[in-house]
Amino acid sequence: MFPAQPSRPVTGRMVFFTMVAFFGVVIGVNVIMMRLAIQTLPGTEVDSAYSASLAYQKEIATAQAQSARNWKVEAHVERSGQGGATVQVEARDNLGRPISGLKFQGRFERPTDRRADLSVSLAEVGIGIYRGNAEAIAPGQWDLVVEGAADGQRLFLSKNRVLLH
Template structure:
């Protein structure tokens, strides 16, 4: 003969502890997820959406002027064996002549985390050829931002996604 154990009655105390345990697990998971989200928050794309919206018309005019110049700017990223990268930019005007005397600035931006952005100082090494390097850059997807400036005015801006191995 098998003996059946008598079932425990559900008491108010048992229900209370089950509810406390349930909500304790839910709150604990929420706290852990909240902490992880705050630690990995890269920040905002712009510091002030209002000031960015005011500058929008000027950005459109600048983009139209850049398009009308019809410059051809080619960038090439080459990885070094030590985890760095060399950036080479070749700039030509609308008739194909190399452009000299510009100040180019480069920047590798991490699409997911602003804190990982790396500026690259570009120096003119030949007529219309600019070169710079980043000492240590992690593999993965980056946005390569190039800005060409002359006499304090930005004449060229491009942003392209690159994949570094």
């Protein structure tokens, strides 16, 4: 029906440009995917591993001192109706007496995305009871980090996984 078209001969130049185009597309897509992956999740827990390793011995001593104090610190998280959350911390010493006068700070950390972390300031509302609010926090898994300090020195640190509905 239709006359047969003469086929183009395959030349070395055609093969070369086809190979360059193919690998150019593959390399270009890989570069774009790597860049997007690094921007969205850098994969690091700390900014500098060297600095973290230098502070390691101090962290061990701080943890041992915290363990020796044998404080009982309980944290509770309650959701509010408007998408917020209330954090309440109750601190008692090794004899069960309320601990007053500390400065507690809370932090909700998203395990998958550091950009979503949210700090919560806790104020003492009663003897040994500290409370703070997070105005808007998304549902899902969070790490609740609670730090207690006095005179600029951290005396207590706790990190617990919580599930917010």
